Amino acid sequence: MITFERVTKRFEPWTAVDGVSLTVEAGEFCVLIGPSGSGKSTLMKMVNRLIVPDEGTIRVGGEDIAMLRPEDLRRRMGYVIQNVGLFPHWTVERNIATVPTLLGWPKARVRDRVSDLLDLLKLDARRFRDAYPHQLSGGQQQRVGVARALAAEPAILLMDEPFSALDPITRGALQAEMTAIHKATGTTIVFVTHDMDEALKLANRIAVLDHGRLIQFGPPLEILHRPANDTVRDLIGREDWGLKLLAVETVGQRVRPDVEKVPGAPLPIDAPLRQAIAEMVARGTDRLPVVDARGRPAGVLHLSDVVRS
Amino acid sequence: MRPGSTTVRWRMAFLTDRLTLAVAVLVALVLGMPLLKPLFAAAFPALDRPLYEADSFLALTLDHLALVGLSSLMAVVAGCAAGVFVTRPSGAEFRGILEAVATMGQTFPPVAVLAVAVPVMGFGPKPALIALTLYALLPIVENTVAGLEGVPEAVLESARGLGMGPVERLFRVELPLAAPVILAGVRTAVVINVGTAAIASTVGAKTLGLPIIVGLNGSNQAYVIQGAVIVAALAVVLDFGFDRLAALSVRWRRG
Ligand SMILES: Nc1ncnc2c1ncn2[C@@H]1O[C@H](COP(=O)(O)OP(=O)(O)OP(=O)(O)O)[C@@H](O)[C@H]1O
Numbered sequence: 001m002i003t004f005e006r007v008t009k010r011f012e013p014w015t016a017v018d019g020v021s022l023t024v025e026a027g028e029f030c031v032l033i034g035p036s037g038s039g040k041s042t043l044m045k046m047v048n049r050l051i052v053p054d055e056g057t058i059r060v061g062g063e064d065i066a067m068l069r070p071e072d073l074r075r076r077m078g079y080v081i082q083n084v085g086l087f088p089h090w091t092v093e094r095n096i097a098t099v100p101t102l103l104g105w106p107k108a109r110v111r112d113r114v115s116d117l118l119d120l121l122k123l124d125a126r127r128f129r130d131a132y133p134h135q136l137s138g139g140q141q142q143r144v145g146v147a148r149a150l151a152a153e154p155a156i157l158l159m160d161e162p163f164s165a166l167d168p169i170t171r172g173a174l175q176a177e178m179t180a181i182h183k184a185t186g187t188t189i190v191f192v193t194h195d196m197d198e199a200l201k202l203a204n205r206i207a208v209l210d211h212g213r214l215i216q217f218g219p220p221l222e223i224l225h226r227p228a229n230d231t232v233r234d235l236i237g238r239e240d241w242g243l244k245l246l247a248v249e250t251v252g253q254r255v256r257p258d259v260e261k262v263p264g265a266p267l268p269i270d271a272p273l274r275q276a277i278a279e280m281v282a283r284g285t286d287r288l289p290v291v292d293a294r295g296r297p298a299g300v301l302h303l304s305d306v307v308r309s
Numbered sequence: 310m311r312p313g314s315t316t317v318r319w320r321m322a323f324l325t326d327r328l329t330l331a332v333a334v335l336v337a338l339v340l341g342m343p344l345l346k347p348l349f350a351a352a353f354p355a356l357d358r359p360l361y362e363a364d365s366f367l368a369l370t371l372d373h374l375a376l377v378g379l380s381s382l383m384a385v386v387a388g389c390a391a392g393v394f395v396t397r398p399s400g401a402e403f404r405g406i407l408e409a410v411a412t413m414g415q416t417f418p419p420v421a422v423l424a425v426a427v428p429v430m431g432f433g434p435k436p437a438l439i440a441l442t443l444y445a446l447l448p449i450v451e452n453t454v455a456g457l458e459g460v461p462e463a464v465l466e467s468a469r470g471l472g473m474g475p476v477e478r479l480f481r482v483e484l485p486l487a488a489p490v491i492l493a494g495v496r497t498a499v500v501i502n503v504g505t506a507a508i509a510s511t512v513g514a515k516t517l518g519l520p521i522i523v524g525l526n527g528s529n530q531a532y533v534i535q536g537a538v539i540v541a542a543l544a545v546v547l548d549f550g551f552d553r554l555a556a557l558s559v560r561w562r563r564g
């Protein structure tokens with residue numbers, strides 16, 4: 001869907017992005033992570049030509065984006081930034097309708113689309129449709145920001161640290177929303193963060209950048225199990241590597257297909273191991289029954305299997 | 310609530326509104342000045358002619374307004390255009406020059422500008438128009454630049470990122486957000502010009518300054534008062550009017 005071919009961008013004398021080659025597949029949730037100044041934002045902004053690369057080619061759906069009019073390219077992609085940047089003089093409805101209006105959609109269609117998006121982002125239409133951005137909390141503003149980016153049903157959504165300014169609870173809720181939206185729409189998402197927990201939670205694949213170079217690109221488990229170098233290890237955090245692993249691995253990966261009867265409420269098979277450990281501690285037990293997606297018994301999870309590597 | 314009551318209340322609000330009152334006072338002064346002749350005669354018994362009658366106050370007021378309006382309009386068009394230009398990437402290098410010129414325009418006292426304009430353009434409303442336009446330029450340019458610069462970076466970035474072109478960004482986002490600041494500049498310019506236009510009658514422009522100048526030359530205090538009172542009322546009306554416009558331009562902040 002998005003292909004970077006040896007892409008370089010310099011802000012003399014600094015090289016912000018250095019010969020990055022990378023392919024983001026259609027429908028993928030790709031997270032860019034790296035220390036501050038590693039070139040994440042620069043790399044992302046080259047996708048919608050807010051920044052033009054000095055060298056290399058970027059293709060979207062096979063097309064070289066240097067050949068497209070920037071405005072047309074951008075209207076096909078959603079864009080969400082940390083500081084939201086809602087238009088303060090427009091209502092929530094008009095903000096969300098920005099791109100459909102630019103594209104000349106009929107009024108009735110725009111209105112319907114805004115209603116759907118308010119629902120999708122769990123914003124009460126009666127309360128928020130005609131509100132102005134300053135009347136919204138930070139979390140609500142970013143929900144509108146995401147709705148605005150999704151308005152014209154873009155195939156690609158670019159998000160630059162969209163939830164970094166939010167409190168942990170609001171951030172968690174919006175992360176869950178993003179996972180659901182990604183599942184429901186199949187949009188290709190490129191998401192910048194410097195928070196490894198967020199990356200592990202959201203990503204299909206994580207791209208680690210350092211000093212403008214692509215250090216590692218792989219699924220969360222691979223990043224955890226085979227960090228390419230010390231930068232990646234630092235981003236994971238050496239102390240709570242084990243806890244991060246528990247957050248990523250699921251019960252299904254450790255369950256014993258026993259028929260043994262274990263009392264207590266069962267765990268869903270796709271729950272993270274972290275949740276299983278929490279349940280074991282809370283219930284004072286070392287084994288829990290597990291059920292599959294349809295609620296049928298799927299075996300037993302033993303503490304000893306969780307801690308075995 | 311009865312159906313008619315909101316209209317009635319609205320009418321009451323309109324009647325007690327300070328802008329309406331100021332306009333009423335101005336109109337009364339302009340049209341009713343001749344009725345005050347006995348009053349001025351009593352106050353200044355030494356004067357043969359206690360009422361300025363060479364021109365009607367209505368004609369003077371309209372000419373005064375036309376001069377202020379035209380010069381302000383030209384300054385708004387030129388000032389906004391210049392302010393927009395120097396805040397675009399293509400015009401950034403002219404910003405220093407523009408600000409220097411506009412500041413210089415404002416350093417000259419208006420009388421000096423008028424004095425310089427006369428030998429070039431002769432007597433009449435033309436040099437006055439030029440002087441007033443130059444004079445109004447600085448606050449408008451300054452505020453246009455400040456207003457456009459005050460648009461938050463995140464707003465501009467998302468406008469760009471969502472696919473607005475430069476023209477759409479300017480007219481749908483930047484100018485509406487800068488409007489309150491630009492309007493404040495226009496207000497300053499207009500209020501200054503109402504006063505300066507009075508001085509312009511020294512170079513032969515017919516304005517409300519005429520009775521004042523004539524009165525000062527001929528030691529006729531009544532003329533001076535008649536001109537000055539109307540100029541003052543006019544300034545107040547315009548100031549209140551801009552207050553109203555300013556409130557409209559930020560309606561979304563209360564929304
Ligand atoms: N417009 C610019 N002019 C000069 N240097 C720039 C510009 N934009 C970015 N840089 C530099 O390029 C490097 C990469 O910047 P970038 O914004 O991509 O980093 P980042 O990974 O997004 O960092 P952060 O996590 O702090 O947002 C930085 O060293 C930055 O100083």
Ligand SMILES: [Mg+2]
Nearest residue numbers: 040041042160
């Ligand atoms: Mg960044």
